Amino acid sequence: MDILNVASAKPTMSDSLPYIHLDNTSVILPIYNARGRALKAELLRRTVGGNLDSSTDPHIVIVRALDGVTINLEHGDRIALIGRNGSGKTTLLRVLAGIYPPTGGTISIHGRVSALTDMSMGMDMEATGYENVFLRGVVMGLSAAQAESLIPDIEQFTELGEYLCLPVRTYSSGMMLRLAFAISTTVQPEILLLDEMVGAGDSAFIAKARDRIEGLIHKSSIMVLASHDDQLVTRLCTRAIWMDSGRVRAFGPVEEILADYHAAVGS
């Protein structure tokens, strides 16, 4: 198995331009059912299992989420990820973010990466809005003072006012989204990974959120956007990767790839 070596360097400006290189990268996910997750069942299977089904283990389904992907992303790239649901777009984003270590092939990532996927993950429901800002800031790798300094921007963007002093569990889903979005987008990354644009919230907030994200996109060095929205993709991206059952089916200028994709899918 190839191995990842994740090391967070000192928080200074990176000395070289950011890049992501994937070479024949594969991710093979085991999906376990209840029996496959139990140590007792596993021990029984190994010791008294017999030979009835020794060739394949029926309790583990193997999913090839990414299959031999080779791409090089360099400074200035604005990439769209297109493809059906389940074609490996989100898995690819997680690999690009360094969250999923590839189970085959290699990957090199260099840069300050921010992945805006499942933004509300890692929120502490019992903690207040302010405490969550601080916690998420520290988890991002900021010092205590830096994490505190995020607060004015978030106060101003979320417009949650006094609610920031209340535990997050009392928030409505819209308020929750505002806070999670504000925290996730408060720091400018070099490599920005987006899984669809924000959808929920009231229309005023959506407009505001779009402005904020587009600001991040313009200042980022590399941007990858997984989306089903053709207009958005053509406006923001220059090139596109067409994912199909975990493989890169095509990689090229965004209009061409979109046209091919719609011709193939028949829409």
Next chain:
Amino acid sequence: MLLPLTVVERCMMEPNSYGQLCINDLKSSFVGWRVWYTLALNDVKRRYRRSRLGQFWLTLSMALTIGGLGLVYSVLFKMNVAEYLPYISVTFVFWSIISSGIIESCSAFIESEGLIRHTTIPRATPVFRVQLRSWLITLHNFAIIPAVFLVFQFPVNWNLLWLIPGLALVIVNILWVGYFLAIVSARFRDVPQIVASVMQIVFFITPIMFRPTQLGHNGLVLMLNPFAYLLEIVRDPLLGVTPNALAFVVCAIMAVVGSLLILPFAGRYAPRVVYWL
């Protein structure tokens, strides 16, 4: 505001350098100590947020347990309460540290699922978070020991200094066992329950409520029980007894061998944890 740099270098490594991989991960975890420190503090705060007695609620309940057990068992064992209560308060407090450190580490990766699936924090960070939290919570119980010692005028002597190396060895041993259990529990979800029931059994065969000498010639159950040694090296210094060299040697060997085994194991399997959550 600058995000920290993410550098993921590809390395084709031979299986014997899985250990190096784990060491690198541990290093970045130490450099980013603020993450697990902050998360652990927040966990402690959260646990007591809605209770008025706060952190000392657990201490009170443990003090009552120790008081009750001390009164009943000193009669059963025909021992002087003034000697038995200080003994049981020390063993009980340290047992709670060891057992909660081990039981809680089973959930280290499971409860940090959101962080692991969303960020690139080093793998050892959730383990340190759980360990620090468990120590912070159980350390409150330490208050019981001086209180009991004062009430019964129990003497303390310079052997107390052995507590420092004793605690260090206990910490290292809990850390490697905890890291191992955290990985295994992420893969096999029945491990936390198994560990909890095993620790319950160990409680009864470890000299917590009884004294090792009471077993007489049937001491084999203690000789083979690693927890008996771990408990001994932190218990004896507080009781004013010069600690047994054998216990220190056994604990040191466990710490070294365990750490050497956990490095390649964690280097190999810890990166896969994200796929098991």
